[in-house]
Amino acid sequence: MGDDMERTFHIPVEKLLDKHTTVSEDVKRKRIKAICTAITIESGSAITVQYDIHDNGTISFRIHGPMDKISIVIGLLERHLKQERRQERSTLPKNVAPLTVDNLRTHNHTMMEKREFACQPCQNVWWRKVFSYKPVSKCSRCHVLYNAVPMDKVFGWGKFTCHCGNVFFGRAQAGVPSICYQCHASVLPDVGSIGPMRINGPRQNTRNRHACDLCDNGRIQPCPGYNKVLCPSVRHVSTGSTASTFLTQSSYAYREPMN
Numbered sequence: 153m154g155d156d157m158e159r160t161f162h163i164p165v166e167k168l169l170d171k172h173t174t175v176s177e178d179v180k181r182k183r184i185k186a187i188c189t190a191i192t193i194e195s196g197s198a199i200t201v202q203y204d205i206h207d208n209g210t211i212s213f214r215i216h217g218p219m220d221k222i223s224i225v226i227g228l229l230e231r232h233l234k235q236e237r238r239q240e241r242s243t244l245p246k247n248v249a250p251l252t253v254d255n256l257r258t259h260n261h262t263m264m265e266k267r268e269f270a271c272q273p274c275q276n277v278w279w280r281k282v283f284s285y286k287p288v289s290k291c292s293r294c295h296v297l298y299n300a301v302p303m304d305k306v307f308g309w310g311k312f313t314c315h316c317g318n319v320f321f322g323r324a325q326a327g328v329p330s331i332c333y334q335c336h337a338s339v340l341p342d343v344g345s346i347g348p349m350r351i352n353g354p355r356q357n358t359r360n361r362h363a364c365d366l367c368d369n370g371r372i373q374p375c376p377g378y379n380k381v382l383c384p385s386v387r388h389v390s391t392g393s394t395a396s397t398f399l400t401q402s403s404y405a406y407r408e409p410m411n
């Protein structure tokens with residue numbers, strides 16, 4: 153807690169959203185209290201926000217916590233209370249962009265990645281775009297939440313590039329080599345190439361049988377790699393923490409301005 157700081161932040165009444173200036177003081181206080189409480193909860197209590205409404209209508213906020221989170225809190229308060237609904241550049245740390253809807257969408261997009269999920273009981277495999285800090289998805293059949301298949305265990309349709317120049321496609325699992333029928337070398341699937349099984353994916357007209365380490369280069373038939381769920385997902389257990397959603401402002405509470 154030694155890095156915690158306290159900062160005072162003001163919003164004059166003339167800069168408040170109309171919906172906050174045309175209501176009674178009691179309603180205004182309840183709205184502001186709700187926003188401050190939501191921010192405190194979303195930060196995992198790492199931030200505390202206190203406020204005062206002065207006689208002239210100006211609202212003063214006292215924000216206590218880590219400096220990087222204080223900057224985010226100021227942006228959230230401006231987003232939900234000020235007419236401009238954006239963070240003034242004069243209040244921003246160096247090299248930090250204003251907290252606007254477009255910037256948030258761009259930021260959230262960079263935090264997305266396509267991950268694989270596999271439900272063992274349902275024999276269901278699917279790929280979904282999820283936030284990198286929370287790769288969790290629900291099985292459409294049993295409605296159970298699962299963590300993504302580890303990146304070093306993903307399986308599906310992959311691309312193989314051999315050192316001899318031969319490029320071939322087939323069933324693949326990360327870290328499991330397959331045989332190149334041109335030079336008979338063991339070739340690992342290209343990094344990042346494994347994706348969903350494709351019905352109309354890139355295929356070659358060849359009589360070469362699938363051969364990988366899992367089936368002892370074709371000696372075990374059928375290959376264990378042909379199992380629909382090769383590496384099952386682990387059931388997701390919620391920790392109750394919302395720190396990640398607070399830092400990325402992607403939680404439900406902050407997806408759109410409060411109305």
